[in-house]
Amino acid sequence: MLQTKPAVLIVAAGRGVRAGGAVPKQYQRIGGRAILARTVEIFMQHEGIGPVLVAIGAEDGPLYDAAVGEHPRLLPPVKGGATRQETVLRGLEALAAEGATHVLVHDGVRPFASAALIGRVIAALEGADAVLPATPVTDTLKRADGDGRVIATVDRGGLFGAQTPQGFRLETLLAAHRGAAAAGLAATDDAAVMEWAGVPVTLVPGEAENVKLTTPADIAAAGRRLRQDGLLILGETRVGTGYDIHPFTDGDTVHLGGVPIPHDRRLAGHSDADVALHALTDALLGALAEGDIGDHFPPSDPQWKGASSDRFLAFAAERVRARGGVIAHLDLAIVAEAPRIGPHRTAMRARIAAICGIGADRVGVKATTNEKLGALGRGEGIAAIATATIRLPYPVDPPGEETP
Template sequence: MPTSPAAPRIAAILVAAGRGIRAGGGLPKQYRRLGGRSVLARSLALFAEHPRIDAVLAVIHADDGDLYAAAAKGVPKLVPPVAGGGTRQASGLAGLRALAPAPPDIVLIHDAARPFTSPALIDRAIDAALARGAAVPGLPVTDTVKIVDGDERVTGTPPRQTLRSVQTPQSFRFGLILQAHERAAAAGVDGLTDDGAVAEWAGNPLYVFEGEATNMKLTGPADFEAAERLFTPPLAALGDVRTGTGFDVHAVTEGDHVWLCGVRIPHERGLSGHSDADVGLHALTDAVLGAIGDGDIGAHFPPSDMRWKGASSDRFLAHAVGLVAARGGAVAHLDVTLLCEAPKIGPHREAMRARIAGIAGIGIERVGVKATTMETLGFVGRREGIAAMASATIRLPWTNPEAS
């Protein structure tokens, strides 16, 4: 009796090695939160949960191991991530080389900053690679496009019907795209901005299949504002408005810097603590936890647990915000007041606001950072420690416990 041919082995590479500075928010854009979950976590899950995908590999920045580990937690089918290169092209090649020892038949290469890809688009990408060898999703261009020179003088108007706006995931037979990338690298060609361009440069026929208008790439702040609205319930559905407060203090010790509200500030002394001793983020974490009535930072991250020795405090605030999201809620506002004689907070205020906003996944206009001295009074006035007071306003879906 004849046997059925084996199904092709299919892998996905998610390119997530960029810094994403245009998006703002204090974190690389792939680690910013949307609806309580990071962009990368959403993108990883899209491919890992697809029944035709066998393995998912992320290409990340060498400094982002902890951020990636948090995003990847609980996601199936992942193989160990690899460090990317200095360009999009170099990162694509790094991912392909990592898969080469056990090569798949088909590989999909996707921008991690596109978290809205549908399962149907993934299916079309796989089918296109199986049929054509090299294919990219594209959309017809509806605006008239002009070609201009260095003086912005129009030099041509290509017909719209011949143009396509290209997206990811781009799909290829594995051997074809790996060979194309290796040839380009050997030739010193390193400015190609997507993998389809690499295949095209190497002389391979490249085809376009139907993309999706909703498959947006998150690039700037406006993109994140629009994306967040997709995950945020209407305010009318979040009628349970709550406020929590937090307070924290850390003693001054030897050192050459302090962490305040997620920003490293050079200073003549440091702060002592089990983690990085960031009083601002600790107070904010307690404020969020207080708003949902879920203990305090010590209950969630006990000092007796060595996992949190020297830990970055952005993890604590992100955890608390995630608990709000898990209840179907949203953070409406965060406010923190730092009490210290030094360092000066003013020069760092906007960086702090941006960092807090990025960790919490909210707009910077929803974050307040203030500072005051103690007029030389008390332990703060004597420069023996730094303290912080914080408040958090959150909105949860309204429930009536008596009706349940």
């Protein structure tokens, strides 16, 4: 392993004229944040990285301050030069003064480099002075003349597209850049400067997703990608419904929503006959497509005789968590002529929330009568209807399979 964590130089001094817009492209926003802020964040979150330095345009200080902010490992920005090479040289001189021994140089408008890619570059630096992430060219390449006519097909064998972050032994890259500046060399990336200096460059696999945002179309596509990623993080939303009804029998307490309510009768059932919790349990199990309460707690099993129904609802809530999901909302409607539900609604919401491990603001409880119609209207029992809204992560397709 490297003795010290490599520093990072993020090159963000360009004007990005091809991207258009009122500000340089690195300060344009995708997903509500500046591109440069997202790029910096990649390295701030990586445990294998040391100090981070951003090279910015001479007039971009206010834009940078508004977009990036501060972080303990983020050095004050350095002002770039007239060319990319001059900008990188200034950044390397600043990092050398900080005592850095290795450096990753990254484009400020590549906000999608993964932690795994950064890790590959760092690992390869243990045995190399220069490391370049790259992807093999897969498109057929054509050479055209000035009039747009194809004049040749280019053999793509052994051709790669260069990416960043590129990793280097800092003193070696700094010497190469100083020599290139003296010789007037114009190179498009730092690996090319090392090639010119005769330093071997080691390839590691790049990533197709690690795109450089250059044009308005690139930036628009990046915004769409972030929106899609946001939906994937939220996962799929599922809704389940549950219904239960129990008749009255002799007793003095009704259990509803996990709350005992004094009454001149009780509900008949194998457990405590809490129709509200039973309906909620079925709603959660339905959203999971995992059967119903009778499948998991059959009334034929004597162990559930007289059981408290909070056990059933807690089981269903745990099944959601076991699938990596969350309960977004529970809605309960109780149909009863008596007892009155209103005085107990707050206690029911709190109890249901506690059983499910969610906030009471995610639980709705309502009550209504059956307008004297039918058995419920005659006060012969109580019914409950429940709706559960949950979010589950999207399933990962097994290798070799495709989602239809």
